[in-house]
Each structure stands twice: as C-alpha cells, then as structure tokens.
Amino acid sequence: MQIIIFQLGSEQYGIETSKVQSIDKIKDITKVPCAPDYIKGLINLRGSIVTVYDPYVLLGIENKDRNIENILIIEVNDEQIGMLVDKVIEVVEIDNAMVKDVSASKGDAKSYIKGTIKMEDFLVTLIDINELLNAE
C-alpha cells in the first residue's frame, strides 16, 4: 500500500494515499466561532467549502509550537475535509507486513491507530482517518 508521511510536531504520521485527494498549501482559514476545538475553520478549495480539522487536538499532541505548511484534502464519508499538517515528508510504497500492531503492547488500544511502521531513520504512526474522525 502507498502512504503519505507527514510531520506533526516532533512525530511522523502516515495515512493511506487512497484516502487523500490532494495536498495543498496552507491558505486563509475562516474561523467558525462556537465550533468544537478540533475544527480549525473553513477554506475555499477551488470553489467548494471544506471544513478543516486540527489533528493536534484530535491526537492530543501537546506541542503547540508548530509551523503549518500543508493541508491534506481527504475524503471521509463522502465528504471532503481538510487536515492541517506541519509538512508532508514523502509518499512511499510499503509492504503490509511492515505495519506493526502496537495496541497490544501499549495496553490502551486506540482504534484510530492502525499500527506503526519502522522506516530507516524514524517511526511512522499509521492513522485510520475514518476512525479518528468518528471518535469525536
């Protein structure tokens, strides 16, 4: 399977490319007052309005000192959504066998984490985006 690896704070995460429609540069985000805090706002994506999620909140990443460069446009439940990421690192082809199940070892099973992948110099956490958004 092919995955996109991106940076969130100090960690690397990945999602399957089949879910991702495009990678865009960060643009003007319209805030939505009263919206849940994991929603960053709305963007104009070539004429359609897309809700942008903040994975920092969703994944509970503390590091707020970040430099956002990209938005991943993902299709979830027939809806386009945007996800803010610090930076897209690369798109790689991996073997399914490379995905290691972590839930058992860590004890607290998080349904949205599919597993981890050991790359050459870093570890990638593979996310199930549907589960992540349904969890909220």
Added chain:
Amino acid sequence: MDTSQYLSLFLEESEENIENLNQSMLELEKNPEDIEIISEIFRYAHTLKGMSATMGYNNLAELTHNMENVLDKLRNKELKASTGLVTVLFECVDMLEKMIGNIADGGDDQMDTSAIVSKLANVGNDENAKEAPEQASEDEKCNLELNVYDKNVLKEAKNKLYNAYEITVELRKDCQLKAARAFVVFNNLQQYGEIVKSNPPAEDLEKEKFGHTITLVYLTQTNREFIKDLINNISEIDFCSVDEVDPKKYSDSVKVEAATAQKVQTKAKKAPQPTKKVQTGTHGRKLGQSVRVDLDRLDKFMNLVGELVIHRTRLEQISESNHITELNETLEQIGRVTSDLQDLVMKVRMIPLEQVFSRLPRMMRDLSTELNKQIEFVMKGQETELDRTVIDELGESIIHLLRNSVDHGIESREERIKAGKDPVGHVTVTAYQEGNKAVIKVEDDGKGLDIEKIKEKAQEKGIDTTGMSDVDIQNLIFVEGFSTSDKVTDISGRGVGMGVVKTKVTSVGGSVDVKSEVGRGTTFTIYLPLTLSIIQALLVKVKDETFAISLGFIEKVIKINKDDIKYSNNREVIVYRDQIIRALRLSEKLRIESDNKSEGFVVIVKLGEKHLGLIVDSLVGQQEIVIKPLGKSLKGLKQYVGSTILGDGRVTLILDIVSIISER
C-alpha cells in the same frame, strides 16, 4: 397564415382545456344544477373552439361548436344535465382529445364526427324518449326494417338462387360475454353466406349494447336445418329460429324507409372510423410539451449558476479596485444575464404548494369521520410557490400538524357545545409570502395547549420550566419525545410528532413555532425560505470575523452609541419604534472576545412578531451570496445556516437568524 409556430402552444393549451373539461364535467355530474360549472365548461369549450378555428382545424372547431350548443341549452335550463347527457359530453371530449392527439402526432383533425354530432343533436330532443325505444327494441323479437337497398339485395339474391332467412337468436339470460357470442354467431354464419342486416346493428353488438335477442337477415345457399345446427352448436344460445323471409312482410312504408335511410347513412359514414382508431392506437406517445428533469441535474445547474454569481462578484471587485472602466459595460451585461439566469433556475425549481395541499381535504374528511368530529376545513394560498426540495420535505409536516389539530385540538361536539362554541370545529391552513420567506399557518379553534400539562410533562422529562414564559413553555412540545396526549392513538400521540416536524422544517432552513390560547385554539406557524441557495445578504463584522445575515430577516440597521443600550431585567435592550426589544451582542452569542463596548451598529431582525437587535462592530456591505451547506461535523451548530464564498475568495459564515431569534 402560417400557424405552425403556434402549434406546440396550441397543443399545450388544448390539452389543458381538455383536462379542465374533464374535471369540470366530473363536477357537473355531481352537481347537475350548478350553473357556474356549466358556464365554466362552456368557457373551456369556447376557448378550444376559438383556438382550433384560428389554427384551421375546422373539424375540431365544428365538434366543439356542436358541444357548445348543448352546453348553451344546459345554461339556459332548456336541458337537464342527466347522466346520459354527461356521458355524451364525455364521449365528445374523448373525441376531441383523440383529434388533438392526432394533430400532436403530426396528423390532422380529420375524424368522423357525424355519430357524435347526431348524438349531441339528439341529446336534447329525445333525452327521455331515447331510452324507451331502446328498451322496446330489446323486447320485440324481430321487426327488421329493410330499406330499398336491402330489398334490392334480397331480390337479387333470390334471382341468384340464394335463400333469404330471417334468423332470431336468443342468448341465454346468464350469458357473460354477449358481444363475444354475437361475434361467434356472425362469424359462423358468414362462412356460409352473407348477413344483410342485423338488429341491433353490428356496432351495438360489439359494444354489448343489446338485450339478449339478435335478429338477422341472412342470405345463403345452404338450407334452414344446416343454419339452425350451425347456431345451436354455439354455446350459451337459448333459442334460435330460422324463417324464410317473406318479402311481403317488408312492405314499403315511406316512413320506415326514411328513418332507416338515415340510419344506414350514418352507418356508412361511421365505417371508416375503426381503422382510424387503430391508426391512432399504434402511434407513439404525443409530443412532450414539458420535459421531466432529474432534480439532481437541477441542483447541479443551480450550483453552477451559484458559482457564476460568485465569480461575477469577484470580477466586479477586481474591476473596482483596479479602476478598469472598460470592463464596466461588460460587467453590467454579465450581471444582468446572471440574475436572469438565477431567476430562471429558481423558477424552474419552484412549484406551487397546491401539490401538498391538494390531498389535504380528503384526509381531513376521513379524519373527521374517523374521530367523529365535525370539521370545517379551509385552505388558503395554495398558489404560493416554494422550492421543490422544500415542498418535498414539507408535506408530511403539514399533514402531521393537521392530524394533531383534529386529534388534540378540536374537542368533541358535546364539549364544544358545553363550552359555548360552534359545534363544528374549524381548521384552516393558510400560506403566503412574507419577504423572502413563505409562511404556512395551521390554525384550529380547539381547546388550545394546556400549559400545566406541558409543565408537568417537562418536569417528568427533567426540564426546568421556572422563569419560562408561556410561549416558551408551549414551544416545548417541539422537543423530541414530548407528547401531552394521555393515550396513544392512531392519529397522533406517539410523542415523536412535533419533534419530527421541527427537525424536518429546520432541515430545509425553516422554523416552526406555536401560539395557543386555552379554550380558543392553537396556531402553528412554519416559516420557510423561498429558495434555498442564493440570497441577498448583509455582511457584518465582529472583531475580525465577517458574517452574513440574510436581508429577508432584516428590518432596519441603526448606528448606535453606548448610551443607546439600556438595561432592563439585567438584560441589554434598545428602544426601537417605541418598543423595547432585546439587544444581543453577536460577539457574546458567538463567544468571540471583543473589547468594543462603545459603539457599533444594531441590526434589527424580525421573525413573525419577534424582534431582536443584533449588535455588531461594523458593516461591510450588501451582497448576493450563494448558500453552501456546512460539513457534517458543523451541522450541529445552530448559529449558522451555511457558509458562502465571497467575491475575494474568502469563506464567510451565514448566520441562522431563525434559530438565534427563537433560541435566546
């Protein structure tokens, strides 16, 4: 005159007229004395006549003219609209329809109308006499009338050694398919000879318009016994007699001849008709004057137009900021075309409420019988037009409100009399337009909502009602799972009702509220947006955020200073037209941190009777915006109806005034 360009218009209108004729005639059948219905029918027929004459369809015009004559007699009370007469009129309309069908198929209006014309002509004269002779002919065994032509044939046959027989066949009384039996008789006989004459005539036999006796004059070279066997072999034949024709029996009688001559004439004329019928039958469906369009396509169309509007606004902004004057004219043109386009696509999607309303009277009638409550049901404003999607979603809600009114609102007859009310309950549905909203009211004069009961129920559900106004308490019935009915009936009271209504209405961007007075009745009011996607909006700013408010709700915008905001009951209020209305800071409502407490603008919005002043920091301007729905995760936010893309490409939220006003 070349009329071809008007053909489609003519066909369209004719079909409409035919439809109207059919409907009015159904009415007439129910109320034969109603002169108004007769006049209506007359009008439709007259229009049809005028149009077809103009188009050069003289046959059509003539038939309508004949029809008019009868109608005229009806109007002048020279005739009575008996069932027989109405049937003839129906036949006539069917014929007209067929002609128009032929024209639509590219043919002309040539059809044999003599039969129907003579029927029309006779309908007045022997309306009463008509049925009697028919009856008589059924009873009489024979009495065939032969004209000169027939007699000549008989004579000739005799010369050629044919035998002429008069055959009387009596079908069994319980015979099911008389026409089929008659056909078999004819068929068998025709294999061995020729049927010269039959009474009743072949056509009537075909249509089963006869008793049980058929009399025939038959020419054959076979003998009597053979014929008898031939006929008796057919099942369901009761009796059959075969006699030699006695030429003397058919003595010349001028009177008879005259009468029959006429009959034969009509018969001869009629003959080509069946073939024509077959022809029309095999033709494909007539040309469509309207096209059915998938709603999805219309949605797409609408979206595209929306997009166009966005880009137009954007172009205007670019031209303005860059001072490109050459663009102005073109932009104006584009502006005009896009607004026309917008109007058009909107209109295409609009349908009258009639579609929902039309099934209501029937439902109310059934309900009133079922619950044994006498109800007078009135509908007003069914011509109000709404977006297709809104109407689709709406039907159920209106039905639900009506059921609710009849079941819970209207008291039983005894109770009403006791309360000194009219024993007949009144339920009214009214629809009308207000600004860019449509309003639908369902009113009844029943017992009204019982506030105490609702309070009790609220307590059960764990809702605190202290400090709530009566109106607020009444509106609790829209909370899901809230029903004040003691028992669950078939009609309503499952406790899901009003909640569902509210959800449905809100889902199309509308709102619903209830006003009730104990003992006087209840009024449900539904507010709906006329169109779903393109609206005029005022853009306002709170701190750095821009929001859009639909102009439809805005009554006035006033500049205010700190001193204009007063306090009452520890709430901020403003005085507007000698009325104290609640002032709401948008920044507070939306939880935006703002330090601006000194001055700004107050946007007075109105929903039904309710006013609210929304305090904003500044105004940006007025603009046409396209409403785009919010994503799933933001659907739950009641503050917004959707979002839009402005001319400069930025996204802006559209405030949901309906929920802001009704919530507070």
